[in-house]
Amino acid sequence: MALRAKQFDVARQLASEALKSNRTDRNAVMMLAHALIGQGRKDEAITPLERAVRRNDDPEIETLLGHALCGAQRTSDGIAQLRRTAARRPPYLPAFQELAGQIANTGAVGEAVEIMEKALALAPASIDLHLDLGRMHVRNNNRGEARRVLAAARATAPGRTDILTELAWAELLDGAYTEAADTYRHALGLRPDDTLSRANLAICLMEMGERKGGEAALRSVLRGRPHMLGRTALAMATSSHGRFFFRPSAAAKFLERESERAATP
Template sequence: MLERAALALRARRFAEAEQLAAEVLRANRTDTAAASMLARALLAQNRGEEAIAPLEKAARRTGDPDIEMLLGAALGSAGRREEAIEQLRRTTARRPPFLPAFQELAGQLAKAGRVDEAIAVVESGLASAPEAIDLQLDLARLHLSRNARSKARAVLLKARESAPGRPDILTALARVLLLEGDYAAAADAYRHALAHRPDDAMTRADLAACLLEMGQRDAGEANLRSAFRSGPQLLGRATHALAASSHGRFFFRPSAVAKFLRGEPG
């Protein structure tokens, strides 16, 4: 049943995962894995407050850092931000360090507008685990939120050396390069990301924006049309790419943009 719950979580069938994990817990109240899965399913459904009580019991009983980290996430989800931060600070003080707790604490601090503290938390995690790619990626995103593009780029270049095939690193680096106006290098990074995830419509739309800025209108518009075929949720991104580019197009109505992207005469 736990295996089925784990599969449901990975497939984003959160209600099913919740039901299965709850059944396991009813049979065995001390099952830490079931408590963890139940909490993750509830958090994914924005019902973090319901996860607090079972997580508190499991944390007192086991002292498991993953349970403590989830408790911090649940407290934050329920709007109890300061309690969440204090809980997560205790978890990040553990040795050996539990790196997901550093990520969660940094996220909670960033949501509270305390970005400098969030950066310090991630850097302290990296001091213990310098090769932690996920922490490097979080650090770059925090720098970018401060518009510290040179710092973000330096972190991402180092991360790319360690994990050259990770699309999330490539797209984050491409985003920095795009903001800096280095459209050719950004387009190259987006192409490498698409080689790993060819169905990533948002990345394809971002590539299209680079191509339009480079004056490659036909290729840019072809990529926008390909991205738009993935779903109407890409209409806004495609419209912005067309309107904001120095080599794009302007439309008076969203319906006209959609018609253009579908290749219909207008």
């Protein structure tokens, strides 16, 4: 519960107390490592995880160790660990996902795509693997293939907003603004408070020439959320049918003034 609530210090203390009673408690080691990683202390999570790996044949612990090693700037060690875990049979799919993500972070996005494709060959029914493969295609600037993979995932799991937003982003990047707007609307119907999707919908609308609709969407994003000013101003500025303001205060004044006017009967 402490980990889910992101109370990492509490979780660390509880896990440490449990380990005093039983140094080989697998769950306590995992909780301690997750808490340390959550606190940004990945280097401290490595030692207990390495001990646990020596004691247990456990791919989940190995994958977390690989993550911690990469996070502690020991990328080559972390990737080597993740490769060993991904070579296991039966396959442990999160190891492939972690490996692909870490390799993509080094700039080798093409190799990361290949890793996800190998994972899908082992588990073709996994929607999560399809989603991650689509994301990798986007990172590799292969928007057409990303749309194909993500559209197939959407057809299988139409109620997953994470798939919808990734598909919409690929469509937006590919210049398919009408399709992206429809996909974002579907996602927002399932999760109306997704401000990022609403801001991206605004970009689509403005690119489609629907400036008023786009600006209305941006006003709803900004309303009560001053921290979203940068995102809304960027959305206006980057659209070919948008507006550019030299000062953030001018953008805020425009959106707030128009918001108040729209709210006036």
